[in-house]
Amino acid sequence: MEFPGVKALDDVSFDVHAGSIHALMGENGAGKSTLLKILSGAYTPSGGALVVGGERRVFTDTAHALAAGIAVIYQELHLVPEMSVAENLFLGHLPQKFGIVNRRALADAARRQLELIGEDIDPWTKLGQLPLAQRQMVEIAKALTRGARIIAFDEPTSSLSDREVRRLFTIIRDLKARGCAILYVSHRMEEIFELGDRITILRDGRHVETNELANLTRDTVVQRMVGRQLADIYNYTPRAHGDGGLVVEGLCGPGLAEPCSFAARAGEIFGFFGLVGAGRSELMRLIFGAAAKTAGRVTIGGRVLEIISPRDAIEAGVVLCPEDRKKDGIVPVRSVLENTNLSARRRKARAGVLIDETWEQANAQQRVEQLRVKTPTVRQLIRNLSGGNQQKVILGRWLSETVKVILLDEPTRGIDVGAKSEIYGIMQDLAKSGVCVIVVSSELPEVLGVSDRIAVMRQGKIAAILDRADANEEKLLKLALPLETARAS
Amino acid sequence: MASPSSPAPRQPLADFFDKAGMLVVLAILFLGCSLFVENFFSWANMRGLALAVSMTGMVACTMLFCLAAGDFDLSIGSVVACAGVLAAVVMNKSESITLGVLAALGLGALVGFINGFVVAKLRINALITTLATMQIVRGLGFIISGGTAVGIGLEDFFSLGNSAFLGVPTPVWITAACFSVFGFLLNRTVFGRDTLAVGGNAEAAHLAGIAVDRVKIAIFTAQGVMAAFAGIVLSSRVTSGQPNTSQGFELEVISACVLGGVSLTGGVGSMAFVIAGVLIMGIVQNAMNLLNVPTFYQYVARGLILLAAVLFDRWKRRKS
Numbered sequence: 001m002e003f004p005g006v007k008a009l010d011d012v013s014f015d016v017h018a019g020s021i022h023a024l025m026g027e028n029g030a031g032k033s034t035l036l037k038i039l040s041g042a043y044t045p046s047g048g049a050l051v052v053g054g055e056r057r058v059f060t061d062t063a064h065a066l067a068a069g070i071a072v073i074y075q076e077l078h079l080v081p082e083m084s085v086a087e088n089l090f091l092g093h094l095p096q097k098f099g100i101v102n103r104r105a106l107a108d109a110a111r112r113q114l115e116l117i118g119e120d121i122d123p124w125t126k127l128g129q130l131p132l133a134q135r136q137m138v139e140i141a142k143a144l145t146r147g148a149r150i151i152a153f154d155e156p157t158s159s160l161s162d163r164e165v166r167r168l169f170t171i172i173r174d175l176k177a178r179g180c181a182i183l184y185v186s187h188r189m190e191e192i193f194e195l196g197d198r199i200t201i202l203r204d205g206r207h208v209e210t211n212e213l214a215n216l217t218r219d220t221v222v223q224r225m226v227g228r229q230l231a232d233i234y235n236y237t238p239r240a241h242g243d244g245g246l247v248v249e250g251l252c253g254p255g256l257a258e259p260c261s262f263a264a265r266a267g268e269i270f271g272f273f274g275l276v277g278a279g280r281s282e283l284m285r286l287i288f289g290a291a292a293k294t295a296g297r298v299t300i301g302g303r304v305l306e307i308i309s310p311r312d313a314i315e316a317g318v319v320l321c322p323e324d325r326k327k328d329g330i331v332p333v334r335s336v337l338e339n340t341n342l343s344a345r346r347r348k349a350r351a352g353v354l355i356d357e358t359w360e361q362a363n364a365q366q367r368v369e370q371l372r373v374k375t376p377t378v379r380q381l382i383r384n385l386s387g388g389n390q391q392k393v394i395l396g397r398w399l400s401e402t403v404k405v406i407l408l409d410e411p412t413r414g415i416d417v418g419a420k421s422e423i424y425g426i427m428q429d430l431a432k433s434g435v436c437v438i439v440v441s442s443e444l445p446e447v448l449g450v451s452d453r454i455a456v457m458r459q460g461k462i463a464a465i466l467d468r469a470d471a472n473e474e475k476l477l478k479l480a481l482p483l484e485t486a487r488a489s
Numbered sequence: 490m491a492s493p494s495s496p497a498p499r500q501p502l503a504d505f506f507d508k509a510g511m512l513v514v515l516a517i518l519f520l521g522c523s524l525f526v527e528n529f530f531s532w533a534n535m536r537g538l539a540l541a542v543s544m545t546g547m548v549a550c551t552m553l554f555c556l557a558a559g560d561f562d563l564s565i566g567s568v569v570a571c572a573g574v575l576a577a578v579v580m581n582k583s584e585s586i587t588l589g590v591l592a593a594l595g596l597g598a599l600v601g602f603i604n605g606f607v608v609a610k611l612r613i614n615a616l617i618t619t620l621a622t623m624q625i626v627r628g629l630g631f632i633i634s635g636g637t638a639v640g641i642g643l644e645d646f647f648s649l650g651n652s653a654f655l656g657v658p659t660p661v662w663i664t665a666a667c668f669s670v671f672g673f674l675l676n677r678t679v680f681g682r683d684t685l686a687v688g689g690n691a692e693a694a695h696l697a698g699i700a701v702d703r704v705k706i707a708i709f710t711a712q713g714v715m716a717a718f719a720g721i722v723l724s725s726r727v728t729s730g731q732p733n734t735s736q737g738f739e740l741e742v743i744s745a746c747v748l749g750g751v752s753l754t755g756g757v758g759s760m761a762f763v764i765a766g767v768l769i770m771g772i773v774q775n776a777m778n779l780l781n782v783p784t785f786y787q788y789v790a791r792g793l794i795l796l797a798a799v800l801f802d803r804w805k806r807r808k809s
Contacts, residue, residue, distance in 0.1 A: 290696060311698035320696060328696055331689035333756040342686055342697040349679045357677075397697065 011048070014200045014210040016150070021172065021182040023192045023213065026202035027225055027388070027416030032185050035202070036152055039183070040072040041065035052150070071143030072152040077135055079142070081128030086110035088127050089142050113141045117171050132276075133164035140171060151175060152183035157191060158414055161275050162477075169195055187416055188443075189218050201225055226418045233421040234449030235428065241265040241452070244301030245436045246318070246405045248287060251296035255282025257460030259296055264436050264453075266301075266404070269427060271451030272440040274480050279460040280440045281323050284407045288320040289313045300404055314343055317404030321394050321411055323440070325387065329394045332383035336375050337364035339382045339393050344400035367396030372422065388419030395426060405436045412446065424450055444473045456480050511749050511765040511798070518769060522776045529779055532656075539661040542771035544569075544719045545742055546664040546764070550671035551712040552742045553763045557675070558708050559688035559755025560608060560615035564622040565716040566738035568597050570731060571630035572720030577639040577730030586646050593717045600626055601713020605706035623739070630732040639730040650726030660722050667715075672760030684708065688755025744791070745770045748798045769794075 012031065016022040026032050037043040039050065041059030050057045052068050059065045065072075079088045086106050087094065095105040110123035119137045127135060136156060143151055153172070157165045172195065176182055186192055192199065193213060201208040201224045208224050245265035252259050256279050264270035272280045285291040287298055289307035298305045298318075305316045313319070322328035330339055341360045346352070348359050364378040371392040375385055382390055391411060398406060408427070412420045427450060431437045441447040447454055448471055455465045456479040463479045523530035548565055555562050572593035580589035600622055607618045641647075652659045675681035686694040687701050695701045724730045749766025751758035773794060777787050 288696075309698075309700070310696050311700060314698040322696055327690075328692045331686050331693050331756065333689045333752070334685060338682065338686070342694070342699070345682065346679055346698070353678050353680070355677050355679060355682060 012202065012205070012207040013048070014207060016181045016183055017198070018149070018181045019176055019179045020197045021176050021184055021195055023196035023199040024183055024185045024202070025187070025192060025199060025221060025225055026208075027418040030202040030225070030416065031205040032202060033154070033386075034205075036072050036074075036154055036183075036185065039065065039070055039150075039152055041070075066146050066148075069147055069149040070152070071146060071148035071150070072154065073136070073139050073143065073156060074154045077139050079127055079135060079139060081126070083127060084124045085114075085121055085127055085130070085138055086123035088138055089113055089123075089145055091142070109145075113145050114138075116144060117141050117174070133160050133167070136160070136168065137171070140175075148180070150181045150183070152185070154185045155187070155414055156184075157186065157188065159276060165191075187414070187420075189221065192221070193218065222417055225416070233417060234424050234446075235421070236449060237428065239267050239428075239431055239452075241267045242434060244404070244434075246287075246438070247299045247302075249297050249299070251283065251286055251293055251298065253282070253286040253291055253293040253296075255279045255291070255460060256286070260462050261296075262455055262462060262465060264405075264438055266434050266436050267431050268452045269431050269437045269439060269450055271447040271454040272438065272457060273442070273444070273447045273454055273476050274457035275482075276442065278457040278480065280457050281409050282460075283457070284320055284409050284438070284440060287313070288318060288407060290320065314401060317402055318407070319343075319398040319401060319403050319405070320407040321391070321398070321409060323409035323413070325390055325394065330382050330390050333381060335379050336368065336373065336382050336385070336393055337361065337378040340364040340367050340378070340396045340400065342397055344397070347401075363400055364396075367393070367399060370399070371396050371426065388415040388423075391415060391423065392419070395423070403430070403435055405438065406430060407438045407440075409440045410442065411439065412441075412443075420446075444476060447476070448473065458482065510802075511762060511769065514801075515765045515769050515772075518772055522772055526776045526779050529776060534775065534779070536656075536658065538771055538775045539664075540658045541775065542767050543658070543660040543664040544723060545738075545745055545770070546767045547660075547667050547719050547722075548712075548716055548738075548742050549745050549763045549767050550667045550760070551708070551715040552746050553671065553675065553751060553758050553760065554681075554684050554708045555615075555712055556743070556746055556751045556753060557688045557755060557758040558684045558705060559691065560705065560708070561619070561743055561753070562601075562604060562615070562709065562712050563619040563739045564600060564604060564626055565712065565719075565742065566735040567623045567626035567630065568600055568713055568716035569720035569723060569735040569738055570733065571600075571626045571633065572597050572717035573724035573734065574630045574634040574639055574730035574732050576721050576724055577641045578633055580641055580643050580646065581639065584643070586643055589643075589646070590721055593721050594714055597713040597715070597717025597720075598710055599713070601710040601716075602706065604713065605709030608709065609702040609705035627732075634730060634732040636732065638732070641724065641728055641730070646725055647728050648725075650722050650724075660726070663722065668760060668764055675758075675760060680704070680707070685756055685758070688752075688757075690756070741770070744795050748795055750798075750802055766798075769798075 012035065024032055024035070034043065038045050041062040041064050044058065044060050052070070057068055059068070080091065089110050090106060095102045095109060107123045114121055114123070117137055117140055119134065119141065121130065121134060127138065130138070156168060160168065172182060184196060196213045198210065199213050199216065199221065200210040201221065203225060243266060245263060245268065247263045249261050250259035251261070260283055274280050282291065286293045289309050289312050292308070298307060300316065305318070307313045307316065307318070326332070331342065337360060341363060344363065345355060345360060348356050350356055361378070367373070368375060368378055373389050373392045373396070375389060382393055385393070411423055415423070427437050427439065439447065439450060452468050453465060454471050454476065456463045456476055458480055459482055466475065528534055552562065575596050576589040576593040579592040580586060583589065604619055604622055607613050608615050650660055654662055675684065683694065683699045683704050686699060687704050691701050723734065745766040746763055747753060747766070748769055749762035749764070751762050773791065774787065777790060782790070
């Protein structure tokens with residue numbers, strides 16, 4: 001399988017046993033997604049084959065893979081939000097007579113399937129109204145209705161809360177007990193070691209190792225993935241903090257329950273932890289002018305900023321790397337060059353109108369080298385890059401501007417260890433150069449590893465702000481949990 | 490003519506085919522018609538062909554921007570008609586060519602601005618918005634003209650559509666100028682690059698500080714002005730304002746763009762694509778006329794060609 005200019009997978013072989021959970025790890029661009037796409041029939045391999053239950057198969061269509069009992073649960077769920085849960089479960093093979101859907105049979109069958117995975121959802125609920133975690137459950141149930149015996153999960157926990165993750169794990173273990181072969185792709189080391197039986201590690205499209213997890217440690221897995229030893233991926237070094245940071249006072253707006261205030265100094269890395277939906281992204285969007293604030297003010301170095309649009313924010317030196325890279329960050333059909341220069345070209349244009357092509361080429365080239373973006377040329381379409389490299393291009397976009405405050409919303413979500421460590425390095429460098437770095441993260445080790453101070457958000461407000469020395473996983477989690485559950489536990 | 494941006498061709502042949510796929514088709518088509526269609530390759534026919542595609546060509550320039558930004562505009566056919574009628578009526582009343590032209594351009598700008606405002610600010614789908622203005626403006630054309638063609642009394646005005654420079658009709662010169670100006674605008678200006686970014690991902694463009702609404706409103710306004718200008722040229726050519734004219738013109742223009750390889754989903758397009766599309770469409774039409782293909786069959790043929798072009802494009806994209 002080849003991507004334009006990049007060979008995504010090269011002679012990879014391993015086997016997955018029935019009744020076992022097989023982890024698949026590798027950095028971004030290591031070839032995991034390509035492998036899954038071949039498994040699901042979305043891509044046809046240029047060589048080699050799959051052997052399913054002793055039978056050699058090459059899928060040229062996703063329907064073939066389904067018929068062979070293979071289902072892939074992707075990060076982006078393949079469901080129709082406008083349709084009911086029941087219809088989604090049986091999409092393509094609805095119980096029917098002469099083309100007329102038998103609604104009662106459909107509802108009964110849907111209920112049975114949902115019970116199998118212990119979900120109590122009304123089958124007529126519109127799928128779009130369910131929270132993400134439940135939609136994922138529906139996707140799993142859907143795979144089971146097709147009689148899937150081999151189920152692959154692609155980063156299934158990337159947007160789930162801890163409780164939802166526990167629930168998902170119970171179901172995955174249950175599938176294993178029923179004899180399904182599970183292929184589990186994740187960047188989260190803890191999950192792999194908790195859940196997995198065996199592991200296959202890929203690097204740069206090549207097979208590195210397949211082994212029992214019991215024979216490996218976290219450090220050895222990371223080593224094999226990156227091909228070098230990573231001491232401390234956060235590489236935290238204390239920095240001097242200066243004046244002229246970001247001060248947010250009484251900010252109100254959509255998604256916030258109470259006015260939010262905090263002050264982050266220049267040269268500081270200021271973390272925001274919280275559960276999904278705690279209002280962290282909303283707060284970032286309000287500061288950046290992507291959502292309209294109803295009250296409050298934002299100042300940098302004592303100067304009040306009049307921000308009503310992202311452009312105002314960028315001009316004031318405040319920039320945002322959005323949480324959803326694909327939806328809000330990149331322009332997929334345009335090149336790395338254009339995506340890098342998307343914002344700064346306005347300032348660099350001759351007479352504010354004519355594109356300065358020399359500068360554009362040089363700037364894109366410089367950012368690609370500086371951030372070590374893996375791309376054949378800067379003319380490559382950004383959609384052909386892996387997630388980590390796309391994120392680096394967005395960072396490059398902002399490094400092309402004069403930045404005082406950078407807001408990073410889940411900057412390493414879905415990104416492999418190697419690229420993560422590089423992004424932490426970039427954050428440190430930015431802070432060292434006097435930029436105020438604000439990081440939103442749902443990963444406890446990350447937020448603890450990189451931040452000088454950490455604000456914890458809970459249900460639309462800032463619950464507490466802790467110094468690095470005072471913070472630990474337990475404290476942060478307790479502060480982040482909704483009050484009722486905190487009392488109950 | 491601004492060329493599509495490709496400074497360092499790495500794999501010359503593949504790159505060439507990718508960038509110039511439709512230009513190759515155009516060249517083959519032109520050669521084929523020259524060899525096998527009698528009277529095709531003659532100065533008189535070339536002149537007629539160029540004149541026939543000049544209006545589509547002009548309006549396709551701004552339609553390219555519309556499509557590149559992820560929208561499209563169905564109201565242009567009505568604007569062409571209404572602008573022509575308004576120009577005729579105002580000229581007859583005021584005895585001033587300038588006033589007539591300004592009134593028509595003003596109408597185009599207004600309709601375009603309303604389209605843009607409703608699409609960008611009120612977030613109404615471009616299909617619905619321009620479908621509505623298409624009917625409103627068509628109706629206005631009939632109201633202004635009283636339902637019949639309005640003959641123009643100022644003979645000086647006819648030279649716009651009927652004169653020639655160096656043997657080439659003025660409308661063809663105008664179209665060529667439009668191709669260069671808008672090609673340059675798309676490739677070399679911030680506005681052009683922003684247009685493609687907005688079409689490629691409006692939210693990402695917004696978060697990168699691009700004033701998405703302003704870009705869209707500007708594009709629709711330019712589209713309205715351009716359609717009105719085409720209407721003025723047309724009324725000069727036929728020496729009257731015709732409220733019935735140019736029905737289905739919008740689909741012809743969009744077809745030409747898509748034929749050339751402009752993406753309907755936005756973010757992808759270049760002026761070379763548009764020129765290729767416009768010329769392919771024109772040559773096919775011209776050849777069918779020369780071969781005396783009955784009009785009814787011409788519709789079928791044009792539809793099939795459009796379908797084939799889109800399928801070819803998809804096939805090409807899958808291969809790469």
